[in-house]
Each structure stands twice: as C-alpha cells, then as structure tokens.
Amino acid sequence: MSTRNFYDPMPGTVTMTHVVYGLHAITIIPSLIASAFFPWGISVGTASIVGVIINYVLRGDVRGTWLESHFELQILLFWRAILFILAVFILSFPLIFLGPIGVGLLWVAGLTFMIWFAWKLITGWRALAMGETAPDAR
Template sequence: MSNQAEIVDDPAIASAKRSATIVYALQAVAFLLAVTFIAAAVVNYVKKSDVENTWVASHFRWQIRTFWFGALWVVFGIITLIMGIGYFILMGTAVWVIYRIAKGWLALMDNKPMYLDES
C-alpha cells in the first residue's frame, strides 16, 4: 500500500481534512453571506489543536492567513473608498481570496500540504 493511501485512511487525517474542507466552503460562501468568513476563522481556531502535527495543519495556517490578510485589505479598501481607490482594492482582495480558496482546496483534495518547506 502506498504512503498516500495510508494518509487518507488515517481517521485523524480524515477528520482534519473534513474540518479544512468545511473552512474552505465557509470562506467560499462568504461571497454571498459575509459572516461565514468569520465563522470559518472560528472553526480554524477551535479545531487548530486537532490538526497539529499533520500535513493538514498547513491548510489551517493558509486559511487563517487568508482570513486575516483578507480582512485587513477589506478594511483598508473600505477606508479608501472615499478616495476612489477603495473599489480597486476591494476587487483585488476578492480575486486574491478566490485564488487562495481555490489553490488551497485543490491541494487539500490532492492530499498535499500548502507549503513545501515545513521547517
């Protein structure tokens, strides 16, 4: 049996993957219902200890960074709306968040960590 199959069969990994999948889904739904972006971050922090020492922890780090940097840029975009550049910042942030969700979710489905260098 290959090493990849053993990873998928591990119940702890399966549970961690389910949690990460839920977070990616909540982040995606945030484009329709913004509060789910916050709910996704809450799930990340609540389940963070469950994924420690697994390759799925890299996805949680990726998701948490997506939340905090996305939130930061949204606030900055809203503040700068009056100057006319806020719209472009908000659109750029939306594209960046979509990219992060897609890249992360695809890697998760392929049983790959988000960062190659885990040092």
Template sequence: MNDDIVEVRAVDKATLDGLNAWGWVSYLLHLIVAIAAVVPGAQVSVAVLLIALVIDLVKRPDASGTWHASHFAWRIRSVLWAGVLYVLTAPLWLLFFVPGWIAWCVISLWFLYRIVRGMVAMNQQEALPR
C-alpha cells in the same frame, strides 16, 4: 535550520478523517464568502466567515504535525490578510469611489484564489506552502 521541515506525528485514521471533514466544511464556507465578494449584489453575512474562522482556530491544534496543519494556517492567514487589506483600503471608498472599488475587487479576487488554491491542494492531500 530548514524552515520547510515540519515535524510529522502519527495520527489515527479517524482523526485524519475528522480533520478532512472539518477542512472541507471550512473551505466551503470560505468559498461561499469569496464568491459573494466577487459577485455584484451577492450578500453573505459576515457570520459565515466568522464561523469558518472559528472552526479553523478551534481545530488547528488537532492538525498539528499533519499536512492538514498547513491548510488551517492557510485559511486563517487568508482571512486575516484580507481583513487587514480591506481595512487599509476602506478610506479609498470615502475619498474616491473608483479606487476603493478596484482595491476591494482585487482583494476579493485574491481571497477567492487563495480558497480555490487551498481546495485543490486539499483534494490532492497536499500541504500548502507557508
């Protein structure tokens, strides 16, 4: 069985337009958080990230069977992995400032890359890899 095959369902234009709009709202909110994470001194509330995550979790079932589904999953996985990595590397801040700072910079850059990569694919109306 090939895991890359995704069942595609027929969806009306209004639904696709709605998924597209919600996807861009979510990507823009994620982008604000991602840029703030790599710009020294920039402060963005974690609420912005949580709003984007809630949008993704709520709208994900609507995207099932469309190329948009991969984008909702991509954003959710990006947030969850970044959160896990931040938590795992948090003790470095307490023990050694520089390694903690380096680890969080790398995680933040990775998160920014994931958001920009997703936005490029969305603009081209392409699904993202699992």
C-alpha cells in the same frame, strides 16, 4: 509537497478542513455583488467568521499533520481580508472626494483582492483534495 514527515490527521479533521474552505468560498459571490454597489462592500461574512473559529478550535488537532498548513492558510486569508476591509474603509472617505475616479479605484482594489482571495482558496482546496500541504499564502 514537502519531504517533511507528518503525523496522520485525526478522523474528521480532513472533512472539517473542506468545510472551512467551503465557508470561506461562499462569501466570495456575495462580496463581489456588494462591492459592485458599495466600494467598501467587500465583506468577510458570517460564514468566514464561523470558518476561522473552527480553525482556531481545531488547530491543536491538526498540529504536526499535513493539514496544519491548510489551517494556517485559512487563518491568514481571513485576517488579510479583515485588514483589507479596514484599509478600504479608511481610504474610502478621502477617495470618494475624487468622485468617479476614487470610487473606481476602490472598486478595482476590491475586485483585485477578491480574485487573489479566490485564487488562494482554489489552490488550497485543490491541494487538500489531492492530500497535499497548502501552497504558500503569499
């Protein structure tokens, strides 16, 4: 945890931060199932979209608090997932022509991304539960 002084968060914002982690987390299992059938099946899902909207709406309420780092992590994870989905979608067309090798590469890329995404969510959520700032999003 950093030594920076933070303001106390507004009542309810800690709970909402837990809710947003939960919304992002419930998209992981359906995304893994979808990616097993379709190489571009990795999906951010409606729950993550709702989560990032909550992040943007409440962002001002957490500014200057230790929760700000959690909101930054959640927003960054969402947009990285969107970029990954776009990249996989664009790359899927030429890679499908490679047959099983191309599809396998797409599936491995999707699985690797989902493991990274889940790890970031778990470590962020754990830090939130311990009352700490979020770990770096890299």
